[in-house]
Amino acid sequence: MMRLSCISALRRFCILIVFITLLQKSEACAQQYKKELRYLKFYLGIVPTKDDGKLPVRTNNNIRYIHSAKDLNCDFDKPCSWDNVPSDEHLDTSDFYMFEKEDKKVFPVQIQPGHEPPQGTHMLMAGNTTQTSESAVLVSSPIACQITKGKLSFKYWLYNAAKIEVVVLKINPAHNRFQVLYRPKSDCTFFKAPGSDCVVEIEEMHEPFKIGIRAHQLHDASVGSFAMITGIRYDAQICRENEIPSLFGGFPLSSGEPSIKEIETAKDLHCKENIAACAWTPSYGTDDAVTLRSLWQSGSNLRYWDEFVPSSSGDNHPEGNFIFQYIDPMSTAPIGKLKSALIPCTGGYSSLKLKYWMTPNVQAKLCTVSQNNVSLSCVFLQEENSPGPVIVDIDRGDKNPFRFVIEVIKFDSSRASIFAIDDIDFTGRLCHEQAPKTTAAPLGIEALFELQSFPQVPVDSLPESLDCNFEVEHCTHWENSEDGFQSAFVPAKLPFSMPKDMRGNAAVAHFTEPGSYVILQSPVIACAENARITVYYFSSIGARVSICADDKCLKEHEQDDAADNTDEASFGHAGELSVNVTSTNNFQLRIVAESVSEDSDFAESFVIVKYIKSEGHVCRLKDKTELACEALFCDFRRGNLCKYTAALTSPDDTPFEHDRRAGLRATLSTTGHRRVVLRSPEFELSQPADLRFHITLSTFGATAYICPDEFVDNLVEDCELLLGPKIDQKKWEMIQVQLDPEIQHFAIVAYHDKYQQFGEADVAISDISLVNADGTPLCVKL
Known part of the structure; x- marks a missing residue:
């Protein structure tokens, strides 16, 4: 008799689901609505919270990125970062409502698989008995990006x-419809073991997104269907609101005072490689935190490029370094401009040429703007014309100062976008430059100065000082890129005047055409305090010299013909160029000689460097091996990766986790968790060196390899087996491997595809360092 009563009660309970629909009914249905709520209270012991079950939501829930993954944790006992959304008549046609467990009644067996909620539990419910309201979506606050794989879990009943x-989901709907980026794998079904939670893994995300919990198939017209959830937990490493997703090795361009406010020659606007030193700077007109995430940056690689600029053409991308603007979908226009240095005036025809790329639905414009920011003319940069190049011609000389301005004026608010530019080239003659003259016959500088390459002498050890005297030494501790500077002897008798102290042995940069440059680069310097480095030089007409500390450069003063060239036979300028340096970090100095588009009666130009002198406190010089030690040494037990990376590049990759005792630790098991990769930073060696690290594998069948590159394709053919597959017991192994002098990257890879036979495999790496062949430390203690 008791059993028949229970069955009867459960049948009556099936009718209860109509209450969800009744929550949305008019006042005329109030009596029926109250009746259904009494049934709900009687059978489930739950009642709607105040405001008829309306969700309590945090202020600015939908317009601010969350600061921490924990912001999405929610038991619905206080305002949360989750909310219903307006229906899109597709993914979402209904809403969730909030209820509270009022007593200790046990849920009927037809409601599975969640545990019995204790009294006072708050939960959300979605369900109906109509044919139109089929699903409901609960959407999180926006997440700027997810650096590692994440995990979302919650308690649920169906x-x-x-x-x-x-x-x-994409950050904002498009055409009033939710845009699904992807559906993570899940098995959150009715048939899971009683008390089970829904646990879903979310892949690494490189653009802003939202997480949606969607209840669907709620359209049973006879007895209805419903879903209930509570206890949401989110665990992931995310970008904070003021952080920018790491794209293309991006480094934000400085929006401070530009190094060049006004160009001296058209080539000053060229921008192809050394982006940080280009005469182009960003300008942002707002302090809004989200808009300031849409920064102009310099890029150096093309990883994830196809996610932003899809193309059927394999060469539709920049080469080398380039400039790009990451566009946050929650930004509001204007989102910042890229401005050139001021062009004082042009004395004839001039033109700007560049290539550009953009995410679909992005539009930009390139304008000439007066010194007072009045727009003079514009061209629009459209997706269909990318990559160009686009050429902006200025047909006649403009006697008024102006600059070029590039600005994104339209973008897709449903997803992250980029706008990229490369190969910026400005040609033309400025007002103060004379028209080209007929080129005179070459002077034969190469034969006159007896130019020859400096001898290739190995540098066994670096000197204690930066000082260099080319009169008596070759100064091999200064790196002579591509033999740009040559060994020379400046004779006493010349067909032109030359200061006496420039005669004799010297280093000479020789140019036969404008627009060329060569670099003399110092070793890496550990630090400096009130240091002064001086270059003694001579530059001919059509050439000039600069001295740079990292990306900050000081050029020689423009030559004054009236002051310097009192001798009619003189055609150059001798002088000293000094730079003051104070730095607590590693830095390098560069001496740059270049030929420029100056009016000259000479077909050749050159720069002579005679001496380099340092004063003040200059710290010791670091060779390539010491820099490699700094780059490669890491004790992972200290809680960070140092300069190593463990990015996921394959569907089988799993991330490392930090362990205070073991260092880096990972568990290898089924598909999606078979491989873990630790990639080294870039380095160079100037002497033989061994790599030493401690590693442990726990399970028979697991293997560990070292690969001579940061990218891993074929372990068996391209890499060296270090450990496994015969693992008798879990223990720490010290591995010491000789590094090839030519190697500049390596990767340590652990792999396990024998989970079905031998179970999970734990792998851990505690530390890495460089040592000599006998195991002694290669460098000073770091």
């Missing part, structure tokens, strides 16, 4: 045909 899934 009744009848109802199902539940997790979706990763």
